[in-house]
Amino acid sequence: MLFGALAISGVTLGTRYNSAIESAHDSVVAIKADSIFSLVRDFHYFGSGLILVLGVINVTLLLWRGRFSRDDRWLWWGAVGTVSLGLFFQMTGNLLPMSQHDARTAFAEAGIGAQAPLIGSAIRDLALGGDSVNQATLDRWYFAHRIVGPILLLLIAFPCIRALHKELTARGWLYAAVPIVGAMVLAFMFDGPLGVSAQESDLSTGATRPMWYVLPMHAMLSYFSGLNPSLGWIGSMLIPKLALLGLLSLPIILKKSPSYAWLGRVMVFIGFTLLTLSIVGHGDKVQPPLAAEPSFETPLTTTxxxxxxxxxxxxxxxxxxxxxxxxxxxxxxxxxxxxxxxxxxxxxxxxxxxxxxxxxxxxxxxxxxxxxxxxxxxxxxxxxxxxxxxxxxxx
Ligand code: HEC
CATH class of the missing domain: 1.10.760.10 (Cytochrome c-like domain)
Structure with missing residues (x-):
């Protein structure tokens, strides 16, 4: 339901957003200046953060109860899909306001993709459409954000709603609307940050703080590149992808459902340990959701x-x-x-x-x-x- 509300707020914002690279930031400044649209933006911003947090809690609860075998496949795929799609929307949406931090983050993400063996250059080309962040980059990320993401969302939404429908009472559906209220409260209380507009020099550097939601991937990137500088991709890409595939295939592997709660609890323990290690080791290095975006001076050119x-x-x-x-x-x-x-x-x-x-x-x-x-x-x-x-x- 929160995803649905985010889709509506997203379409609303889309009516005022201008995806031409030189006007994108101005259009978001104008959105922020309008009292109604600014609330819609804050709802979109905080709601998309909330979906990740609640989505992870949801997956954790299902794991804890062993509800990931064949019988619960739609419930489970819906839960895992919510978190992955939430992340996809976060990462693609982050570039749209084109602040310094946004452009630098996109450049850094493309650079991380480029570390993959064999397909690295192709990933970087696909993500940037050039050597630096440019109009093609913004077009592609905006396309991913408002076309690719919603299609994937629709694909999982219907089977999941059907599966949930069997399980939820009318009151259950009412509870499902609580996160929407939560996102509204956050939107009223806080101001979604917007940094200064990206300059030419921000389009070809990734020097900035990574966003809070990539913390585990960031920690694993640091860990693996510490073992060997050319192995960072194992932590930032291979392990997360394998983990996602593993989670998605659980209902296929575990056909009949005796109690798998023990297995789920082992996974919760592993996940919790990894998250704690990332927070302890790298928590201070990421950009938190409420903080103002960092701004950067134009670098000095020396002769x-x-x-x-x-x-x-x-x-x-x-x-x-x-x-x-x-x-x-x-x-x-x-x-x-x-x-x-x-x-x-x-x-x-x-x-x-x-x-x-x-x-x-x-x-x-x-x-x-x-x-x-x-x-x-x-x-x-x-x-x-x-x-x-x-x-x-x-x-
Ligand atoms: C895992 C990939 C990776 C490895 C290995 C690596 N670098 Fe880098 N390096 C980067 C990235 C990414 C940047 C760009 C940072 C940014 O976005 O501005 C960078 C930036 C730099 C810069 C600054 C360039 C500029 O124009 O400001 C220098 C100099 C540099 N690296 C030297 C080295 C040297 C020397 C080594 C080996 C001892 C090395 N790098 C190993 C990824 C790497």
Whole structure:
């Protein structure tokens, strides 16, 4: 029912939203300036967050009660589908207002997709439709948000409503409307954040805080890229996809329904542990739903003349480290082959002439807002210096 209400508020917002990249932000500013439309927007914003939170609680309860075998298939698929679709709508809808944070988040997500072996570049191309966030990106995400998502939603909605209908009394249906009221209360109480409009420089960087709802994926990305810089995709993509497939196939595997509650409880325990670990390890690094969006200054451009002389020997040693540490799995340099998850590093020495900046990036990319590049804090001080010198030499 909350999904239905979100669809209605979404269609309403669509009448005022302008998806031309240079007008998108202004159109959302205008929506926020109108007292009625601003409430509709806040409802849409907080309701979509609520659907994720309640959806996870719903899945947890079904697991706890062992209700995921064949007999309960529609109930179960509906519950898992709600969370996955909720996430899909969150991620695609996040770009639409085109604030700095939104554009950077989309760029970072495409970069994370690019880390997948074999299909990485294709994922990035599909998501961005170019090398940076551009009109094609916004068109595609808006299309996914208002066409693809709703079709998937309709596909699961009808069988689920039928399954629920057998189970719910009239009063049960009344309770099902409570989350709508909850989202309305949130919309009245809080103001959905909107950051400043994206500038040219925000369209080709992913340096920002990841959104709160990707926290578990973000934590696993950090964990796996900490094991090996080229393995991040296992945590951010492979495991979540396998987990989703596993959950969806439970009713197919478990045909007859004796009590599977024990299995469900084991899964609840595993999920709870993973969530706790992500919150403890990375909770402070994500963007919470109520906080104002971060804003970013336009980066300073430096001219070559201010840069210091490069030490050739040190840079050569840095080049070796560059190859040994799999930098090329994410970065190309000029025409040299390399991955596409990170930017091409040609000319990076002009953009960032200071060794200190590179060392800070390599040691603690998150301190610069970059969560899509692994930390190289394991390297020694002299190795970091050499790498920085090599990067400085790329002019
Ligand atoms: C898992 C992928 C990945 C690996 C491995 C990786 N990087 Fe990155 N790197 C990124 C991403 C993504 C960014 C872009 C951050 C952003 O969105 O602005 C980046 C940014 C950078 C930048 C800043 C570029 C600029 O124009 O501001 C430098 C320099 C850099 N990386 C160097 C390295 C070096 C050196 C290594 C190896 C020691 C390395 N990277 C390994 C993904 C990676």
């Amino acid at each position: 070559e003349s201010t840069a210091e002389e490069v030490d050739g020997n040190l840079a050569a040693a840095g080049r070796k480290l560059f190859e040994q540490n799999q930098c090329l799995s994410c970065h190309a340099v000029g025409n040299e082959a390399g991955g596409t998850a990170g930017p091409n590093l040609e000319g990076v020495g002009n953009r960032r002439p200071e060794a200190g900046w590179f060392i800070r990036l390599l040691r603690d990319p998150e301190s610069l807002g970059i969560s899509t590049m692994p930390s190289y804090s394991k390297l020694t001080e002299s190795e970091l210096r050499a790498l920085a010198e090599y990067l400085r030499s790329l002019r």
